[in-house]
Amino acid sequence: MALDTSPEQPAPVRQIANAIAGWIDRLGAVWVEGQIAQISRRPGMSTVFMTLRDSVADISIQVTAPRHVIDGLATPLIEGASVVVNAKPSYYANRGTLSLYAREIRPVGLGALLARLEQRRQLLAAEGLFAGELKRRLPFLPTTIGLITAASSAAERDVLENVRRRWPGAVFRTIHAPMQGTRCVPDVVDALDRLDRDPEVDVIVIARGGGSVEDLLPFSDETLVRAVHRATTAVVSAIGHEPDTPLLDLVADLRASTPTDAAKRIVPDVGEELVLVEAARARARGTLLRLVDGEQARLDQIRSRPAMADPRTQIEGRLDELHHLRDRARRVTQHRLDRAGDQVHALRLQARALSPLETLKRGYAVAVDAAGHLVSAGTAEPGDEIMIRVADGRLWAQTTRAEADPLPTDPQADPHSEEDTDE
Known part of the structure; x- marks a missing residue:
């Protein structure tokens, strides 16, 4: 109103x-x-x-x-x-x-389709099919490259031409399969299994050109995703263009934005590698030359030393040192011998001074009976045969009389000796 x-x-x-x-x-x-x-x-x-x-x-x-x-x-x-x-x-x-x-x-419409794909992505991600630790590194230079693509397609031409331009000796094993439609998934899975069983194939590339979301649906199929997850050979996904992200990109070991990008990622560029090889050879050559120059300088330094110029100088110096040490050893040895001789002579004199013979030389004599016992005045009897030992020989005699001298009194041994003396 x-x-x-x-x-x-x-x-x-x-x-x-x-x-x-x-x-x-x-x-x-x-x-x-x-x-x-x-x-x-x-x-x-x-x-x-x-x-x-x-x-x-x-x-x-x-x-x-x-x-x-x-x-x-x-x-x-x-x-x-x-x-x-x-x-x-x-x-x-x-x-x-x-x-x-x-x-x-x-x-x-497309939103519902993307919603179903997102739900599938979340379920497969929860199972761990897209885990980063499962990704395998591509070989530096694969022996044989497996390629799955449509026959006579632009994707096949891009991969083959770019790979051979970068590495002319690259070997391909190509299996053609439809890249859209109902036969796409089973044929691609069968081709993947065949290449995965081939021991000479080091890397497998699945390539397709761009297209609508509906055209790329087979590459988000769960059967194909699980087949790539089971593969033991490294798999490269080269589906569509940069904005296209089918689930195959997530499970593959390497995602290439385009088939051309896949060719650049799976083989090195021969020109760049030759430059790197030449640079490495130059570094090795320079290192070797510096090593040889250093060793030659050290060798020249050793050869310039006086000992190397005239080795006899070292021998003569050592010979003089040897003569000096020998003379010194002789003097030390002679000195020690002289001291030892003096000590022996002194000990000999001491031993002679303590010898009974020296006592006899001072006019003393020793008398023994026939049995070799010492004879004293208290034990000798008239008529006993005795031997008298003197300094220059022995005398045999016969006792005619024996007189014993009284024993001397020791003042220290007799406590009454001093009193007796005083009296």
């Missing part, structure tokens, strides 16, 4: 805004199809702001949705996704803006 207003009795802005809000609020929820043109998630807010654009006309409308509705989607909502939104129109009177309050969001 129109408001009753006039130039004399205009309605205030708040009345008009509230009236519009009331009219729009009486509208029920509607299903709206469009494309997400912009999405904004503000930190700390429970509401997500989006712009929904018509897929044909240049018309757009603001959409707000609770954060849990957006987070509950099977696949993350991104700009450009086609969706169907169940929303109720809402008018914000304070700012005079119209928006749709979304209660449910469903991806449609």
Whole structure:
């Protein structure tokens, strides 16, 4: 119902805004199809702001949705996704803006397809098929390169020409298979198994040119993904262009953005390698020359020493030192011998002084009987045969008389000797 207003009795802005809000609020929820043109998630807010654009006309409308509705989607909502939104129109009177309050969001068309692919990716990732530690390093120079691609395709030509341009001696083992359609997955899996069993194949390349998301669907098939995961040979995925990311890229050991990029990644460039080899040879040659020059300088230094110029000088110096040491040893030895001789002579004199013979030389004599016992005046009897030992020989005699001298008294041994003397 129109408001009753006039130039004399205009309605205030708040009345008009509230009236519009009331009219729009009486509208029920509607299903709206469009494309997400912009999405904004503000930190700390429970509401997500989006712009929904018509897929044909240049018309757009603001959409707000609770954060849990957006987070509950099977696949993350991104700009450009086609969706169907169940929303109720809402008018914000304070700012005079119209928006749709979304209660449910469903991806449609390509969006639904991407949602299913995202769900499959999450399930396979949870199983560990895309783990980084499972990725194998490609050989530096593969003996034989296995190639799976469509017959007479641009992808096959790009891989073969670029590989042979980089490394002319590269050997290929190519198996043709359809790169789209119902036969794509079984034929590619069969070709992969055949090349994986070949002991001469060091790396396998699966190559296809660009295409729509629907055309690249076989390369996100779970059967093909699991076959690549089981393969024991390194697998390179070269599907589509840079923006294309089928699940094969995630499970492969190496993802190439294009078939041409795959050719650059699987073999080295012969020209670059020759430059590196020449640089390595130059470094080795320089190192060897520096080593030889250093050794030659050390050899020249050794040869310039006086000992090497005239080796006899060292011998003569050592010979003089030897003569000096020999003379010194002789003097020390002679000195020690002289001292030892003096000591022997002194000991000899001491021994002679203690000898009984020296006592006899001083006029003493020793008398023994026939049995060799010492004869004393107290034991000798007249007529006994005795032998008298003197300094210069022996005398045999016969006793005629024996007189014993009284024993001398020891003053120290007799305590009464001093008293007797005094008396």
